[in-house]
Amino acid sequence: MSAVExxxxxxxxxxxxxTTWMVVPALVLLIGFFALPYLTIITMSLREASTxxxxxxxxxxxxxxxxxxxFYIWGxxxxxxxxxxxxxxxxxxxxxxVAYHLAKSRSRWTSLLYIFVLSPLLVxxxxxxxxxxxxxxxxxxxxxxxxxxxxxxxxxxxxxxxxGVTIALTHVFLPFVxxxxxxxxxxxxxxxxxASRSLGASRMRTFWKVTLPLSMPGIQxxxxxxFVLSISAYVTPAMLGGTxxxxxxxxxxxxxxxxxxxxxxxxxxIIMAAVAVIFVGLYLRLTARAMxxxx
Amino acid sequence: xxxxxxDRINKRYGxxxxxxxxxxxxxxxxxxxxxxxxxxxxxxxxxxIAGFERxxxxxxLFGERDVTRALPEQRDxxxxxxxxxxxxxxxxxxxLSFGLEVRKVAPADRQxxxxxxxxxxxxxxxxKRYPRELSGGQQQRVALAxxxxxxxxxxxLDEPLANLDATLRDEMRFFIRDLxxxxxxxxxxxxxxxxxxxxxxxxxxxxxxxxxxQFGSPREIYERPASQSVAGFIxxxxxxxxxxxxxxxQDGYKVETPCGSIGATGPAGLSKGAExxxxxxxxxxxxxxxxxxxxxxxxxxxEAGSGENVLAGSVVNSVYQGSANxxxxxxxxxxxxxxxxxxxxxxxxxxxxxxxxxxxxTWLLAS
Ligand SMILES: Nc1ncnc2c1ncn2[C@@H]1O[C@H](COP(=O)(O)OP(=O)(O)OP(=O)(O)O)[C@@H](O)[C@H]1O
Ligand SMILES: [Mg+2]
Numbered sequence: 333m334s335a336v337e338x339x340x341x342x343x344x345x346x347x348x349x350x351t352t353w354m355v356v357p358a359l360v361l362l363i364g365f366f367a368l369p370y371l372t373i374i375t376m377s378l379r380e381a382s383t384x385x386x387x388x389x390x391x392x393x394x395x396x397x398x399x400x401x402x403f404y405i406w407g408x409x410x411x412x413x414x415x416x417x418x419x420x421x422x423x424x425x426x427x428x429x430v431a432y433h434l435a436k437s438r439s440r441w442t443s444l445l446y447i448f449v450l451s452p453l454l455v456x457x458x459x460x461x462x463x464x465x466x467x468x469x470x471x472x473x474x475x476x477x478x479x480x481x482x483x484x485x486x487x488x489x490x491x492x493x494x495x496g497v498t499i500a501l502t503h504v505f506l507p508f509v510x511x512x513x514x515x516x517x518x519x520x521x522x523x524x525x526x527a528s529r530s531l532g533a534s535r536m537r538t539f540w541k542v543t544l545p546l547s548m549p550g551i552q553x554x555x556x557x558x559f560v561l562s563i564s565a566y567v568t569p570a571m572l573g574g575t576x577x578x579x580x581x582x583x584x585x586x587x588x589x590x591x592x593x594x595x596x597x598x599x600x601x602i603i604m605a606a607v608a609v610i611f612v613g614l615y616l617r618l619t620a621r622a623m624x625x626x627x
Numbered sequence: 628x629x630x631x632x633x634d635r636i637n638k639r640y641g642x643x644x645x646x647x648x649x650x651x652x653x654x655x656x657x658x659x660x661x662x663x664x665x666x667x668x669x670x671x672x673x674x675x676i677a678g679f680e681r682x683x684x685x686x687x688l689f690g691e692r693d694v695t696r697a698l699p700e701q702r703d704x705x706x707x708x709x710x711x712x713x714x715x716x717x718x719x720x721x722x723l724s725f726g727l728e729v730r731k732v733a734p735a736d737r738q739x740x741x742x743x744x745x746x747x748x749x750x751x752x753x754x755k756r757y758p759r760e761l762s763g764g765q766q767q768r769v770a771l772a773x774x775x776x777x778x779x780x781x782x783x784l785d786e787p788l789a790n791l792d793a794t795l796r797d798e799m800r801f802f803i804r805d806l807x808x809x810x811x812x813x814x815x816x817x818x819x820x821x822x823x824x825x826x827x828x829x830x831x832x833x834x835x836x837x838x839x840x841q842f843g844s845p846r847e848i849y850e851r852p853a854s855q856s857v858a859g860f861i862x863x864x865x866x867x868x869x870x871x872x873x874x875x876x877q878d879g880y881k882v883e884t885p886c887g888s889i890g891a892t893g894p895a896g897l898s899k900g901a902e903x904x905x906x907x908x909x910x911x912x913x914x915x916x917x918x919x920x921x922x923x924x925x926x927x928x929x930e931a932g933s934g935e936n937v938l939a940g941s942v943v944n945s946v947y948q949g950s951a952n953x954x955x956x957x958x959x960x961x962x963x964x965x966x967x968x969x970x971x972x973x974x975x976x977x978x979x980x981x982x983x984x985x986x987x988x989t990w991l992l993a994s
Contacts (some may be wrong), residue, residue, distance in 0.1 A: 523712035524680055529699040530706035531726035531777060540724070545716050625716040627759045 370605075377598035384595045395599035405600070409607065412579040415494055419501045420509075423558045424434070424551065426502070427509040431550075432543075434510075435517035452504045461571045464500040465491065468572065492574025500568045505561050509554035516550025517543070548626065552619045556612055563608055580604045582611035628690070630655040630813040631676070631781055636685030638671055645671050646682065646891035651914045653815065658807055660816045660824035663834035664860070669817040672834075673783050678702050689780055700729075702781075705774030705812075709786040711766045713758035719745070719769050720754035722900075731854060744776040748884050764944060764949050773801065782814040783805070788823065800827055821861050825849065833857050848955065849908075851894075858906050865912075865964045866904040868994065880991060885960030889936050893991025905994045909965045911988035914954065914980045934986040940964065942978045956980060985990045 381559060382388035399405050408579055434442060435532030452460065467473045468490040475487040490496055515588060520543065528538040566581040580600065631653040638646040639744060646668050653659050659670040674680040676687060678699035686695045694702050714722050723741045726851035732740070745751055746769040759764055767787060774782055787803070788796045804827045805815050818824050824831050825845045833840040833848060841853040855866065869884035880897060882889050882905055891905050943963070944955035951967045954974060958964060974980060 489856060521710055521712065523708045523710045524714060526677075526699070527706060527708060527712040527714070527773075528725070529679075530704050530783075531773070532703075532729040533701045533725070534698075534700055537729065542714060625757070627715050627757070 342534045343464060372554075373598045373601055376595055377602050379595045381593065381595050384589050388595075396603070399596070399599055399603060405565070408578055408580055408583050411494060411577075412563050412581075413499055413611070414603070415501065415569075415577075415579060416559050419505060419562040420496050420500070420555050420559045422502050423509040424555055427506050427554065428513060428551075429511035430506075431510045431517055434514050435520075436522075448512050450507055453507055457504075457567050458571075460504065461500060461505075463566055464496070464503070464568075464572060468499070469494050491572050491577075494573070496572040496578075497577040497579070500572050501562050501565055503566065505558045508557040512553040512557070513547060513550035516547050516553075520546050524605070534588070536611035545622070546626065548619065548623045556615065558616075560608060560612065565602070569593045629653060629688075630657070630690060631815070632686075633672070633687040634680035634688065636672075636675055636687065638649070638668075638675065638682050645837050649685070649837075649839060651832055651842065653813060656803065656811045656813055657829045658814045658816065658827060659830045659832060660818055660828040661832050661834060662818055662821060662824040663840075665819060667834045667892070668837045668941050669834060670785055670994040673785055673815060673817050676781070677704055677706055677783055684726045690992065703779050704928075705777060705779035705782045707767075707770050707774050707784040707787045709780070709789050711758070711763075711770045711790075713766055713769055713773070714783060715758055717864060718759075718919075719756050719758070719761075721748070722758070722769060722773050723754075723786065726773065730777065731977060742775055744772045747775070747809075748772045763791055764799065767791065767799065768802075771806070774848050775806075775812070780813065782812045784814065785817045786819070787816075788818075788820075796823075796898075803827065803869065821876070825861070833860065835860075851990050852906065852992065855904060855906075855994065858990075858992060863909050863965060865907045865909065865962075866992070867907070867960070867962050867964075868904055868960070870900070871901045871903060874899065879986065882991070886938050886958050886962075889938075890934055890986035891991050892987055892988040893989075897991060897993070902994050904994045906992055907964070907965045907984055909953070912964070912965075912966045912984045914956075914966055914968050914974065914982055916974065916978060934983050936986065936989075938964075938982045940957050940980060940982060942974050942976050942980055945974065945976055956982060958982075 376387055378391045378393070380388035380390045380392050380394075430445070434449070437445075455463075465472070468474075470487040470489070472490070474490055475484075477482045477530060478488070482513055490499075524542055525538050526548070528542045529535070535543065563579070565579070566585060569577055569579040570582050570585070573579060581604075584597050584600045584604070587593045587600060591597075629652045631651075633649055633651040636646055636649050637644070639769070644906060649668075649672060651659070659762055661672055663669055669779055670934055671680060675682050678694070682695065684813065688694065689702065714725065714852075717725070720741055723744065725739055727737045727740065737807060741754065742751075743833075748771055750768055750772065753765065753769075758769065761769065767790075770787070784803075788799050791799060800823055816824070816827060828845055830843065831848050832842050833844055833853075835856055840857050841848055842926055843851075848857065849861055852861060852864075858864045858866070865888070867884050869882040869889065871880055872888060873881040873885040874897065875881060875890075878892050879901075880891050880893050881926045882891050882903060886904070889905060893903065897903065898899055936956055940956040940958040942954055946953045951969065952974075954966045956964045964982065968974065
């Protein structure tokens with residue numbers, strides 16, 4: 333009895349042993365470029381401020397207590413999360429139908445749609461953001477068009493606020509929700525939908541009961557990617573956000589570069605990272621419940 | 628009354644003509660197989676019946692009801708797939724419940740019907756398992772149960788056994804056939820395995836390149852194939868070329884061949900002088916060593932009036948197959964004939980033999 337039980341365990345251990353070395357390069361990379369910089373920032377955030385050097389001699393928690401006691405910073409943190417959540421939800425709502433269509437379609441136009449989907453990633457970040465400035469500014473393309481049709485009399489405030497940042501970020505990060513979803517949806521056998529229809533379920537019911545639950549892993553991966561990328565984006569909010577659309581990353585860079593307050597800026601960065609980890613962790617728990625039954 | 632009528636349907640993909648004027652009448656409770664080589668249009672036909680494809684022309688009737696334009700969910704079908712297509716995020720019970728919930732069957736009723744059908748496929752106690760926790764054969768039975776529990780008017784099966792190993796496949800053939808007969812459900816079964824079609828079906832539709840080569844009972848198709856391609860596709864067969872010399876009554880003929888004159892059976896109405904092929908199944912030929920029989924080599928053929936034919940030849944190959952020996956015999960005309968003989972009494976390669984077969988065991992194919 334015990335011999336029978338022992339056998340697979342031995343095998344499992346030897347398997348693990350033989351492949352351990354394969355993670356070494358990734359581990360080195362991770363420690364060198366991820367853990368070490370983070371450690372540096374954490375230490376920096378605990379240093380006293382100094383006017384003569386990047387940071388002073390002693391250690392302190394003051395930067396954290398000041399930041400957490402500052403309503404202005406709470407406001408910006410809240411706005412950053414709100415922008416992240418909005419971008420994520422809109423990307424999912426826009427991206428799901430596209431991924432669904434791409435996964436099903438066998439037409440030769442599909443490759444064109446593919447290129448269209450990837451296009452935001454094919455244009456440089458700064459160029460793309462300038463394009464949005466041209467479109468969204470007070471006398472930009474969007475406002476002129478709306479005035480020309482007579483929908484509005486005065487230009488709408490489309491940039492230098494959260495709205496402009498949200499629009500531009502959604503545009504860039506749409507592919508990040510579409511691609512994981514597409515992979516997921518393509519892996520679902522079309523037989524399943526047919527089986528559902530043959531059992532009498534309408535297209536709608538088939539989608540809600542079969543396709544959607546099975547595409548949860550793609551939804552999870554895509555939304556996490558977009559959320560994390562959105563709340564940490566810098567160039568887009570810096571160029572389009574102005575003061576009304578300022579986010580945490582913009583604030584951090586402002587602390588570091590403009591005000592030369594490295595320890596305080598580092599503390600803000602760590603707070604932001606911690607909040608992101610907490611949100612993603614909560615989200616993972618929430619979605620894991622929905623995916624509990626998947627193979 | 629026909630339970631299902633397929634009436635001259637045509638289907639094209641672009642300029643590929645996939646189904647050409649397919650008509651199949653299917654009686655209530657019948658088990659009909661669609662049999663044919665890969666790509667001949669079996670799945671397409673089944674998908675037209677299920678409603679996943681719409682034929683370009685033609686009609687499909689369930690009983691009296693024209694369903695040609697109905698959506699799959701409006702057709703009242705049960706479907707079993709080669710991939711099983713069980714919902715991976717649902718337990719066995721939930722998979723079975725799916726179609727009942729759509730039909731708004733009351734929960735108590737639902738449970739009773741699920742338990743009944745699980746008993747029928749011998750999977751009692753498996754209701755809480757997920758599909759991934761079942762073997763291939765068990766998954767197949769769940770798929771069958773899921774299609775049957777909704778008590779559809781037609782059961783459609785697309786190569787449901789193709790993913791199973793040989794032993795299990797044999798077992799499942801009888802299992803499905805038995806279940807189908809007990810439930811009495813009209814069934815359409817797609818396969819490219821002729822043995823499967825033979826043992827399971829009431830009727831077989833032999834398809835080839837989008838057309839129906841023959842529609843009939845397994846016996847008709849085996850013994851009286853409509854063409855050389857059907858004869859070649861169903862079981863093993865030998866053919867000897869010849870010309871009709873004389874018609875004898877309804878379906879008897881005398882055929883002139885290079886081996887002499889042979890008495891044969893064939894479809895009515897073959898005219899004198901027509902080129903034909905005489906088909907003989909290997910198991911219908913008996914052999915005797917030439918030395919023992921009194922016939923001379925090369926002498927052909929029909930023993931006057933008896934309906935028995937005797938041909939002489941020499942053994943060129945002998946393969947031991949356990950239950951029988953398969954001999955290849957070269958006739959005087961140069962044709963090769965495959966013969967099954969008793970395994971205990973093998974004939975040597977090179978030996979002269981007399982082949983004997985009855986006229987009623989032959990069938991004439993137009994060539
Ligand atoms: N959506 C489609 N577009 C174009 N051609 C198709 C499509 N579906 C099937 N075909 C073609 O139709 C023909 C018949 O296909 P079908 O799937 O009915 O064959 P089958 O008899 O089921 O073959 P198999 O035994 O391999 O399953 C094939 O030549 C196939 O290439
Ligand atoms: Mg097929």
